Amino acid sequence: MxxxxxxxxxxxxxxxxxxxxxxxxxxxxxxxxxxxxxxxxxxxxxxxxxxxxxxxxxxxxxxxxxxxxxxxxxxxxxxxxxxxxxxxxxxxxxxxxxxxxxxxxxxxxxxxxxxxxxxxxxxxxxxxxxxxxxxxxxxxxxxxxxxxxxxxxxxxxxxxxxxxxxxxxxxxxxxxxxxxxxxxxxxxxxxxxxxxxxxxxxxxxxxxxxxxxxxxxxxxxxxxxxxxxxxxxxxxxxxxxxxxxxxxxxGEEERPKAMPRLQKLRDKIMDNVLKIDNTWLNGHPQKRLPINANFSFKFIEGESLVLLLDAKGIEASTGSACSSKSLKPSHVLLAIGLKPEEAHGSLRLTLGKDNTEKDADYLLEVLPEVVSELRKMSPFKKDYGEFE
Ligand SMILES: Cc1ncc(COP(=O)(O)O)c(C=O)c1O
Missing domain, CATH: 3.40.640.10 (Type I PLP-dependent aspartate aminotransferase-like (Major domain))
Incomplete structure (x- = not known):
C-alpha cells in the first residue's frame, strides 16, 4: 500500500x-x-x-x-x-x-x-x-x-x-x-x-x-x-x-530536511500529472503546503478515481476526508470558482515522511492509466463530445 x-x-x-x-x-x-x-x-x-x-x-x-x-x-x-x-x-x-x-x-x-x-x-x-x-x-x-x-x-x-x-x-x-x-x-x-x-x-x-x-x-x-x-x-x-x-x-526537528525532500517529490508528481490532458492544479502554484497536490480531471468522478487507485494499492482522497460522508461538492473547490462537476473530479494527494521516489514513480505509472480507463467509461464524455 x-x-x-x-x-x-x-x-x-x-x-x-x-x-x-x-x-x-x-x-x-x-x-x-x-x-x-x-x-x-x-x-x-x-x-x-x-x-x-x-x-x-x-x-x-x-x-x-x-x-x-x-x-x-x-x-x-x-x-x-x-x-x-x-x-x-x-x-x-x-x-x-x-x-x-x-x-x-x-x-x-x-x-x-x-x-x-x-x-x-x-x-x-x-x-x-x-x-x-x-x-x-x-x-x-x-x-x-x-x-x-x-x-x-x-x-x-x-x-x-x-x-x-x-x-x-x-x-x-x-x-x-x-x-x-x-x-x-x-x-x-x-x-x-x-x-x-x-x-x-x-x-x-x-x-x-x-x-x-x-x-x-x-x-x-x-x-x-x-x-x-x-x-x-x-x-x-x-x-x-x-x-x-x-x-x-x-516533526519540527526533522522539518528542515523532510520538507524540501517531500516538496521535490510533490513537484515531480505535479509536473507529470499535469501532462495528462484536461487536468489542472487546484490551489496556489507556489504558496502551498510542500506535501499537497490537488488536481481536477475533467469528465471523471473523484470517488471512482479514489476507489480504482485504492484497488491498485494507492490511498488518496477526493475533497476532504472529513467531509466525505457528504455527496455535496467540496465548498473549497466551489469557492475557488470550480463548477460542481469539476469539483467532483478532484484528487488530493498529500505526502508524508515514509513516501519515496519509488512511490511517486508507481503513482505516475498508474494514475494516467486509471484516468484514461475512467474517461472511456465516462457518462460526461458524449456531453462534451471531446473524446472518441
Ligand atoms: C484544517 C483542519 N482543521 C481541523 C481539523 C479537525 O481536526 P481533528 O480531526 O483533530 O478534530 C482538520 C481535520 O481534517 C483539518 O484538516
Whole structure:
C-alpha cells in the first residue's frame, strides 16, 4: 500500500508510540493525584507542554490540551464569542474553512452573532483589503486557517496579523495542517489563538491543543474539576498528550530536511500529472503546503478515481476526508470558482515522511492509466463530445 493521504491522518511514529507506551502501563497515574504516580503523570504533561510551546514560539503556560482540531476550533470561536458578547457580536472568517469552523460559525449565527465569510481568489487566497474593510467596531474575532486542508493554499498570516492588530478583534488560526510542515510563530503572526491536532503530525488521535495568548479571556466549553487552568476540565489524556508532545518535537526537528525532500517529490508528481490532458492544479502554484497536490480531471468522478487507485494499492482522497460522508461538492473547490462537476473530479494527494521516489514513480505509472480507463467509461464524455 502506498499511503498518500497524510492530510486526513498519519500513522503514529514508532518513536512516539514507544514514548507513549509506559503511560498505558506502569505510569498510569492521574495527574491530579498528590502521590508519586500522579505527580509523575503531571510532570510528563508539563514536559509535553514545553515541547509543544517551543515549536510555535509560545510560552508553555499558553498551551491548553484538548481532544484535537475540532475541539480547539470550537473552543476558540465559541470561547471568545461567549466571553466577549457584550463587546460585539461580529466574527470574520473565510469561505474555505474546515467544517468545524464553518459549522461553529453557523451555530453562532443562530444565536445572534453575525458572521462575514471572506471570499478567496482562484488560488484560495484572501484579499487583505477585503479583510481590512470587513473589520468593524463590533468585530470580536477573526478566524482564518493558515494552510487549507484540501488545496494546500497558505495564507500570509503575518500580513493578516498586522491588519487585525489595528482593530479590537482577536485573531485565531487553525494551524492543523501547517504545524511541522511550515514555520509557525505566534509572535511574528501576532496570533491570539492557534489550534493544533496531533494525528496530522504522526502523533496519536484524539489529542491536540489550543494556544491562548496570555491576557486573552475565553469561556470554557467544558466545566468541571478545573483542569488546564480551569479552561478545559476533564482528567488529562496523559498517554495522548505525551505522544503529541513528542510528535511535535520530532516533526519540527526533522522539518528542515523532510520538507524540501517531500516538496521535490510533490513537484515531480505535479509536473507529470499535469501532462495528462484536461487536468489542472487546484490551489496556489507556489504558496502551498510542500506535501499537497490537488488536481481536477475533467469528465471523471473523484470517488471512482479514489476507489480504482485504492484497488491498485494507492490511498488518496477526493475533497476532504472529513467531509466525505457528504455527496455535496467540496465548498473549497466551489469557492475557488470550480463548477460542481469539476469539483467532483478532484484528487488530493498529500505526502508524508515514509513516501519515496519509488512511490511517486508507481503513482505516475498508474494514475494516467486509471484516468484514461475512467474517461472511456465516462457518462460526461458524449456531453462534451471531446473524446472518441
Ligand atoms: C484544517 C483542519 N482543521 C481541523 C481539523 C479537525 O481536526 P481533528 O480531526 O483533530 O478534530 C482538520 C481535520 O481534517 C483539518 O484538516
Amino acid at each position: 502506498i499511503y498518500m493521504d497524510h492530510s486526513a491522518t498519519t500513522p503514529v511514529d514508532k518513536r512516539v508510540l514507544d514514548f507513549m507506551l509506559p503511560y498505558f502501563g506502569e505510569k498510569y497515574g492521574n495527574a491530579s493525584s498528590l502521590h508519586s504516580l500522579g505527580q509523575e503523570a503531571k510532570k510528563a504533561i508539563e514536559e509535553a507542554r514545553v515541547k509543544v510551546a517551543k515549536v510555535i514560539h509560545a510560552d508553555p503556560s499558553e498551551i491548553y490540551f484538548t481532544s484535537g482540531g475540532t475541539e480547539s476550533n470550537n473552543f476558540a470561536i465559541k470561547g471568545v464569542s461567549f466571553a466577549d458578547k457584550d463587546k460585539g457580536k461580529h466574527i470574520i472568517t473565510t469561505k474555505i474553512e474546515h467544517d468545524c469552523v464553518l459549522n461553529t460559525c453557523k451555530w453562532l449565527e443562530k444565536r445572534g452573532f453575525e458572521v462575514t465569510y471572506l471570499d478567496v481568489d482562484k488560488h484560495g487566497l484572501i484579499d487583505i483589503g477585503d479583510l481590512e474593510s470587513s473589520l468593524r467596531e463590533d468585530t470580536i474575532l477573526v478566524s482564518i486557517t493558515h494552510a487549507n486542508n484540501e488545496i494546500g493554499t497558505v495564507q500570509d498570516m503575518e500580513e493578516i496579523g498586522k491588519t487585525v492588530k489595528e482593530s479590537n478583534a482577536y485573531l485565531h488560526t487553525d494551524a492543523v495542517q501547517s504545524v511541522t510542515k511550515l514555520p509557525v510563530d505566534v509572535k511574528k503572526m501576532r496570533l491570539d489563538m492557534l489550534s493544533i491536532s496531533s494525528h496530522k503530525i504522526f502523533g496519536p488521535k484524539g489529542v491536540g491543543c489550543l494556544h491562548i495568548r496570555k491576557g486573552v479571556k475565553l469561556d470554557p466549553l467544558a466545566h468541571g474539576g478545573g483542569h488546564e487552568g480551569g479552561l478545559r476540565s476533564g482528567t488529562e489524556n496523559v498517554s495522548g498528550i505525551v505522544g503529541f508532545g513528542e510528535a511535535m518535537k520530532i
